[in-house]
Amino acid sequence: MSEIVTLQAYLDRWAGTDAGRKAVAGAVRTIATTGVGIADLVARGPLEEGLAKIRGTDPNAGGDAQKELDVIAEERIVTALKGTEVAFLASEESEELIPVNTSGRLVVAVDPLDGSSNIDTNVSVGTIYSILPYDAAAHANPAAAVMRTGSHQVAAGFLAYGPATILVSTLGEGTQVFVYDRDKADFFLARDQVEIPAETKEYGVNQSNVRQWHAPMAAYIADCLAGKDGPRAKDFNMRWVGSMVADAFRIFTRGGVYVYPSDKRKGYENGRLRLIYEANPVAFLTEQAKGAATDGKTRILDIVPHHIHQRIPLVFGSKAEVEKIASYY
Incomplete structure (x- = not known):
């Protein structure tokens, strides 16, 4: 035992x-x-x-x-x-x-x-x-x-x-x-020593906002939805709880990628999650579990805050998928 x-x-x-x-x-x-x-x-x-x-x-x-x-x-x-x-x-x-x-x-x-x-x-x-x-x-x-x-x-x-x-x-x-x-x-x-699988077929995003997304994110999700017949050549599942801790625990348990991009809505132009209170701690946890975390392009842990309540886009989870999303930008 x-x-x-x-x-x-x-x-x-x-x-x-x-x-x-x-x-x-x-x-x-x-x-x-x-x-x-x-x-x-x-x-x-x-x-x-x-x-x-x-x-x-x-x-x-x-x-x-x-x-x-x-x-x-x-x-x-x-x-x-x-x-x-x-x-x-x-x-x-x-x-x-x-x-x-x-x-x-x-x-x-x-x-x-x-x-x-x-x-x-x-x-x-x-x-x-x-x-x-x-x-x-x-x-x-x-x-x-x-x-x-x-x-x-x-x-x-x-x-x-x-x-x-x-x-x-x-x-x-x-x-x-x-x-x-x-x-x-x-x-x-x-x-002990949790490891997020590098590859995944599961993403989490609030897809109801698709019409508000910028072109890179819209293209990424469209390719996921195209499944095995599209450019990704594999079928994806989508999961979205709406409480980040719940979505994050799922990723730490079985892999996947969490996506909360900036979009065209007022108040969402620079993302919605807080860099200091949400993105930084989750990024630290993710990297320590062999995953990756970015704002879509830039590593979260390298971003210098300019305001204590600064908002930011957030992508974290399976490393290969986070890197794939960055390639769309």
Whole structure:
């Protein structure tokens, strides 16, 4: 029988006696534990109907409608991280960085509740996080700590709240999957050193927007739809959940490619997903699993942010297919 490894044991083994790694391990464990409570709220479904209601009339910092559970999730994460070495939290829900523990050595960027438009439909939602080093002496403006390329991340991951509560994590040494066991009240390692297959016959995209796409993306999807009789010479399946954590976990499980391009609609000209809160952590996870992630052309982890809530197109998953999409551009 293979060794049974808890998340805490895995983090302890990785961190050893290194103070910096211990700080990262503490932040990851805290986010995962906080996610269990968020998952419990999500699991109540219609019994917590108010959690899906739009909060007020103003959108969040990223310009989207803010649900009640978005705010609750952010508040829980902020409160929990006060006991860690996280100095500041950058959140999709807040315009400015949130002070947490100003003597800390890390900054965390988080999408507290990815897929919140699906709260009331019993579809998987989740929490995405990115962890970067922070040095008060080097970063007079704390925002500068997150306004760096994604290659500076020291850890990243996401929790998916579905039939199982799943943590997909990287500490820069491969990508791991942990599953929360409710009977034992702990996360256990389910898959170590995840590898996304390089080739795939499955793509995920919101195809209802085809008329809005720019020519390269329209051409790529048209060739996929042509199947074995077209230039790709193989039949494709399309899968699209609409919560990125759910679509991402499918790719980390069996391969595929996720495509969220820019298009001609107002507000979508530069893409829709956030570079810092969504694209960077997912790109880090993907590359650590031998996949690839781009904005269609450029490697995500090489892109320098120009705004804390910057939006960007995102293509990630099976490496050969990501590269094929880039060839259309």
